Amino acid sequence: MSGKNPSDPQPERTSVRLDDVDRKILSLLQSDASLSLDQIAERVGASKTPVWNRIRKLRDAGVILRQVAILDPDALGLEACFFVLVRTSEHDKDWATRFLQALRDRPEVIEAHRLAGDIDYILKVQVRNARAYDRFYQSLIGEVKIHNVTALLSMEEIKATSALPIP
16 A cells, blocks of 8 residues: 555646656666666666656656565565455445554555445455464454455465556
C-alpha cells in the first residue's frame, strides 16, 4: 500500500507529457533504480545535468513516487502469500478509518485495494506460513468487524512486477 490515504479526496491529476528520453529514463529506473546518473545518461544518450533535471521534474510532478529495494520473500522466510477477500456490512467513515489504520499497522499486508463489486477489499498478505496467517486474521477480526473473509493461498507466483507500462 502506498503512502497515500485512500480516504483522502483524490485531487484531479493530469497526465504528464513524456518524451522518448523521459520514457527511457523511467524504464531504466523501473528495472534498476540503483543505476548511477552516469549510467542512465549514457544509456539514454544525454549528459548528466539534463538527465538529473528530468528525473527531478518527474519526481516533482509525482511520476516518480519513491525508489525502493525489492526483497525476496522466500529469502526472508515469508513463503506464504495469501490473497484475502474482505466483505463488510459496515460502510461508515468511522469503520473505514479503523479498518484502514488496522491495515497500515500490519506490515504483513503488502497491498490493499478497495474494489467495486461483491468484494469490498482485497489484501495481499505475505507471511511465514498458515499459522502466521491465522494470527494475522485473528488479530484483524478482533480489531475490526468484518462480515466475511475468504483467504486464498497462492500456490505459485506466475508474474510479479512493480514496473508500469509507460505510454
